[in-house]
Amino acid sequence: MLNSFRNGTFIMIKKADIVLAFILMLAGIASSVFLIYGGAAGETVKITVNGAIYGTYDLNKDEIVDVKANSHYNIVEIKDGKAFITDADCPDKLCIRQGAIDNTSQTIVCLPNKVVIEIIGPDNGGPDSYSS
Amino acid sequence: MAKKVSISGIFATLALIFSYIERLIPLDIGVPGVKLGLSNIIVIIALYTLGTKYALGINVFRIFIGGLLFSGVFGIAYSxxxxLLSFAVMYGLKKTQLFSIVGVSMAGGVFHNIGQILMAALVISNVKIMLYMPVLIISGMITGILIGILSGNLIKPLKKILVWS
Incomplete structure (x- = not known):
């Protein structure tokens, strides 16, 4: 039960609410655990635009890649074994804010420009192939 | 009937205003799709007061008009x-009568984000975006609970002010 207004308006929290909250939290935690422990150090940076591979680059070789597609651009910098976006013409700039990645469980996504930066390991896999 | 229609009009306009206000509030944690969902207050209140049909109408209206006004065609696809996924889930949970408005809204927030990320995976043709799922589930829960508490407390005074039938 939750009394949130002083004039006595009540919202009765029911048992099913709590059960649902636990299920959702469990789903959230389970998927994060899977992501955190499912990753491995990567060697290659794979850049895809609109689902098609734009190029793959060595993570251990410093390089600046100008991803130009569909009259948009994202500048991807590979430096000290990490990949990150330094500049882009997308409106929200969330891709820049997502920071540097170096693990197969990480990605940078620029939704407006449909650009995805992934790290792939020596076995060419993401979290799914970690067990192999 | 006529009163419900006119109240729907007011609600739809309010939902648009909330969409606009939401754009003014920076909630930028670097993950696409995380937002407050302020206009969902209106959709939930409508669902609990006007009924399913009106709430769905308001929801679709705010998505299309809000999308055209504020975020463009791809914004409409995500929203x-x-x-719609969030509405379907909220409608289903409400119908069981097992959940309070807060539980319904919480599920709505989570499935709104899940619907968006599925659409995003489709748009960019890359399932790797699912990596954002944990953040989106948890953030959807938090915002959904807050929106649910707000809506639940707004319904009572609103019922006093507006004549519904």
Missing amino acids: LAGG
């Missing part, structure tokens, strides 16, 4: 996927 539509999120908005």
Whole structure:
């Protein structure tokens, strides 16, 4: 039960609410655990635009890649074994804010420009192939 | 009937204003799709007061007009996927009568984000975006609970002010 207004308006929290909250939290935690422990150090940076591979680059070789597609651009910098976006013409700039990645469980996504930066390991896999 | 229609009009306009206000509030944690969902207050209140049909109408209206005004065609695709999935889940949970408005809203927030991320995976043709799922589930829960508490407390005074039938 939750009394949130002083004039006595009540919202009765029911048992099913709590059960649902636990299920959702469990789903959230389970998927994060899977992501955190499912990753491995990567060697290659794979850049895809609109689902098609734009190029793959060595993570251990410093390089600046100008991803130009569909009259948009994202500048991807590979430096000290990490990949990150330094500049882009997308409106929200969330891709820049997502920071540097170096693990197969990480990605940078620029939704407006449909650009995805992934790290792939020596076995060419993401979290799914970690067990192999 | 006529009163419900006119109240729907007011609600739809309010939902648009909330969409606009939401754009003014920076909630930028670097993950696409995380937002407050302020206009969902209106959709939930409508669902609990006007009924399913009116609430769905308001929801679709705010998605299309809000999308055209504030975020463009792709924005509409994301909002539509999120908005309709979340509405379907909220309608289903409400119908069981097992959940309070807060539980319904919480599920709505989570499934709004899930709908959006599925659409995003489709748009960029890359399932790797699912990596954002944990953040989106948890953030959807938090915002959904807050929106649910707000809506639940707004319904009572609103019922006093507006004549519904």
